[in-house]
Amino acid sequence: MTRSRRPSAQTTAVVLALAEKPTAWRYGYELCQQLGLKPGSLYPILVRLADRGLLETTWDTDVPAGRPPRHLYRLTGSGRALATELAAATAATATRRSGPKGSPNERWQGA
Amino acid sequence: MRWTRRRVQTVTTWVIVVVWVMFYAVALANADPLPPLETAVRQLVVPPLLWVVAARLVLRHWWSGPGSRMSAMDLPGRLLTVAVAALPERRREWGRAMLAELAEVQGRSARWWFALSSVGAMLWLPPAGGWPVLALVAGVVVASVAAAGPAVGAAVPGLRVFAVTFTGLVGAMVVLAVARLRRPRPRLPVPAPTVLVTSGVAASIAVTVIFLRREPAAAQYLPPAAAVYLAAVLAGCLWVAVAAPRWLGTSRLASHLGAAAAVVFAAWFWLAIHTDEMKPLGFKGRSLSLVVLLALVLVSAPVAVFFVPAFAAGRAGQSFRSGLQAAVWTVTAMIPLTYAIWLPEGLRRHAIDGRLLIDGEVVAPVGANLADALAFCLGIFPVLGLTLAVIGAGLGARTTHRAVPNDPS
Numbered sequence: 001m002t003r004s005r006r007p008s009a010q011t012t013a014v015v016l017a018l019a020e021k022p023t024a025w026r027y028g029y030e031l032c033q034q035l036g037l038k039p040g041s042l043y044p045i046l047v048r049l050a051d052r053g054l055l056e057t058t059w060d061t062d063v064p065a066g067r068p069p070r071h072l073y074r075l076t077g078s079g080r081a082l083a084t085e086l087a088a089a090t091a092a093t094a095t096r097r098s099g100p101k102g103s104p105n106e107r108w109q110g111a
Numbered sequence: 112m113r114w115t116r117r118r119v120q121t122v123t124t125w126v127i128v129v130v131w132v133m134f135y136a137v138a139l140a141n142a143d144p145l146p147p148l149e150t151a152v153r154q155l156v157v158p159p160l161l162w163v164v165a166a167r168l169v170l171r172h173w174w175s176g177p178g179s180r181m182s183a184m185d186l187p188g189r190l191l192t193v194a195v196a197a198l199p200e201r202r203r204e205w206g207r208a209m210l211a212e213l214a215e216v217q218g219r220s221a222r223w224w225f226a227l228s229s230v231g232a233m234l235w236l237p238p239a240g241g242w243p244v245l246a247l248v249a250g251v252v253v254a255s256v257a258a259a260g261p262a263v264g265a266a267v268p269g270l271r272v273f274a275v276t277f278t279g280l281v282g283a284m285v286v287l288a289v290a291r292l293r294r295p296r297p298r299l300p301v302p303a304p305t306v307l308v309t310s311g312v313a314a315s316i317a318v319t320v321i322f323l324r325r326e327p328a329a330a331q332y333l334p335p336a337a338a339v340y341l342a343a344v345l346a347g348c349l350w351v352a353v354a355a356p357r358w359l360g361t362s363r364l365a366s367h368l369g370a371a372a373a374v375v376f377a378a379w380f381w382l383a384i385h386t387d388e389m390k391p392l393g394f395k396g397r398s399l400s401l402v403v404l405l406a407l408v409l410v411s412a413p414v415a416v417f418f419v420p421a422f423a424a425g426r427a428g429q430s431f432r433s434g435l436q437a438a439v440w441t442v443t444a445m446i447p448l449t450y451a452i453w454l455p456e457g458l459r460r461h462a463i464d465g466r467l468l469i470d471g472e473v474v475a476p477v478g479a480n481l482a483d484a485l486a487f488c489l490g491i492f493p494v495l496g497l498t499l500a501v502i503g504a505g506l507g508a509r510t511t512h513r514a515v516p517n518d519p520s
Contacts, residue, residue, distance in 0.1 A: 029212040029225075039209060040228035040235075047205055047236055057204075070215070071208030 010037060012086050014045050018055070018075045019083030025058065025072035046073060054079035115182070116174040123166050131159040161498045168505030172431040187226035188213060194230045199290075202236050209233075248289045252282030269323045269330025276342035277316075281349065288354050301363055304370035304440055308352035311447030312345050318454040322481060325458065329478025337485055344446060344489045351443045359440075362433045365424035369440025372420040376441075376496075377448035379412040384456050384468060417441060417496040418503035425507025434504020441500055442493045449492060453484040 007015065013035050018026060032042050049055035056076050059069040075083060135155055139145065146154070174182075181189050191213055195206030209229040216225045256279045263274035319341070323329055333341070351359060359366075420441055425434025457468040457480030465474045469483050 027212065027215075028208060029215050032225075038228040039212070039225055040231040043205060043209060043229065043232040044235055047202075057208075067214050068207070068211040070211045071204075 007082075007086065010035075010041055011045050011048070012090065013037075014042065015049070015054070015075070015079065015083045015086055016090070018073065019080060019087070022075055022080050022083075025060070025074050027060075027070055027072060031073075049079065052078075054082055116170065119174070120167050120170050123170060124163050127162050127166060128159050131155075131162070158495070158498075161495070161502065165498045165501040165505070168431070168501060172435075172505070172508070185219075185222065187222040191226045191229055194233050198233055198236075202233075205236065206233060245286065245290055249286050252279075252286055255282055267320055267323050269327065269333055270320065270338070272335045272338035273319070273333070273342050276339045277346055280342060280346035284346070284350050284354060301366040301370075304366045304444065305352045307370050307374070308348055308444050308447065311444060311451060312349050312352075314451035315345055315447040318451050319481075322454045322458065326477050328476070329481050332478040332481040333485075337482070341485060341489065348443050348447055351439065358432065359436055362424060362428050362436050364427055365420075365433045365436035366440045368420035368424050369437040369442075370444045372416045372437070372441045373444030373448055376413065376416040376445050377452060379416065380449050381452055381456070384452075384460075413496075414499060417499040421500040421503035422507035425504040429508070431504055431508035434507045435501065438497055438500030438504055442497050445496060446488055446493055450484055450488040453488055454480060457481075457484065 014031065014037070017031060017035055028039065028042060028046065031037070032039055035042070046055060050057055050073075054076055055073055056079075058072050060072050061069045063069055132155070139151065145151070181192060184192065188210075191206075191210055195203060195210055198206045209232070213222060213225055213229070216222050256275060259274045259278040260271050264271035323333070417438070421434040421438040424437035425431055427433065428436075453468060458477065460466060460468050461477040461480065467475050467483060468480055469487065
């Protein structure tokens with residue numbers, strides 16, 4: 001049985017940040033700075049995404065002499081599909097919030 | 112101050128010498144009677160000399176690898192490097208990723224912030240089986256620890272602390288194994304040594320139970336601190352045998368040599384006990400060659416048993432690490448085997464003439480054998496044995512190094 005659960009706000013932010021340039025490889029520190037996340041929050045998210053096949057990783061060996069190779073990340077096909085879903089869900093939530101107040105059920109969604 | 116290899120070696124030497132001199136001074140102050148001058152000088156000089164040689168060999172090896180890299184790092188880098196080394200193999204890639212990113216972070220406070228946060232992340236990396244499996248296993252362990260105390264305490268009151276501690280430590284190992292392994296089952300890279308150590312630990316626990324069942328008053332020789340120590344050492348042996356770090360199981364030859372050496376040492380120990388009982392007979396009726404052979408074996412075996420396997424493994428594996436693996440396996444297997452021999456032999460010997468196993472001249476309560484077994488099998492034998500083995504490993508690796516022509520390193 002696979003449990004389906006809505007990703008956390010931080011996971012959503014990471015997936016959407018990676019989806020901005022879906023074909024580009026991104027560095028972990030760069031993502032930390034872009035999203036204002038601590039490495040202690042970012043890396044467990046990246047590990048989970050990779051474990052679930054949503055993220056692919058590689059090593060950047062083209063680094064200055066004396067520096068270790070850096071880890072690079074980008075979304076897989078499944079990851080990009082998830083990003084599309086999350087972007088749509090985020091947009092829908094934003095629309096509901098900016099519109100007139102709905103029923104209590106609607107207000108609880110996404111909480 | 113920059114920590115060069117020479118400086119670290121000098122500091123280590125002084126620490127060993129000063130600590131031993133202080134320890135020995137306290138021991139002498141409480142000794143009654145004082146040992147002869149010649150013995151005292153020998154005891155003061157020989158152990159720290161061996162420890163210094165062993166420590167310098169370990170530092171020399173360490174400095175040629177991770178030590179030199181770490182000496183060039185700042186504190187956040189060292190902290191993160193140590194944390195990465197503690198990660199399970201399948202997660203180490205992520206640790207290396209964080210280390211590589213740290214190299215890009217500029218500024219002292221930013222580097223500390225990044226390193227500390229990354230270390231925190233490593234503690235919470237998702238376990239292989241998921242958090243629910245880990246929580247379930249942890250729950251079973253906690254329940255086992257809670258049940259072990261009353262259950263064992265009712266049957267053998269003197270073993271309550273041991274039972275709780277041993278169950279807790281083994282349970283912690285199980286939780287750690289479940290968290291670290293891809294599939295929660297133990298790796299057995301070297302089955303024969305693993306079976307030997309596991310059987311030895313089981314036998315050690317069994318003989319302790321039998322000893323305390325037969326002599327309940329002996330529980331006074333197993334105070335809580337000693338019980339915790341016994342549990343920690345036996346659990347540690349089990350950990351090395353069943354779930355050791357990968358580097359301990361990389362050389363099959365080393366682990367087998369170590370296990371075989373431990374069996375030889377246990378046999379020597381048994382022989383020494385029984386030969387000691389022959390002394391009053393003056394070896395009457397035995398041939399001179401047998402007496403000479405026995406004397407040679409009794410004197411040389413303990414040194415050879417620790418030194419030779421580590422030397423041979425270091426030489427065959429062409430590395431200090433291989434020798435060190437043999438050393439660790441020798442000591443790990445030797446501890447439970449000698450302990451499991453000591454207690455029943457102590458009971459047998461005491462039943463004959465009321466004397467202790469190690470000091471046949473003293474008439475003492477039989478329970479004192481328990482304290483002696485802890486001191487020797489879990490203290491003196493491993494400390495001196497490991498020291499000799501480390502020296503053997505170092506010399507074996509050095510011999511190999513010299514023998515290889517055109518070795519670039």
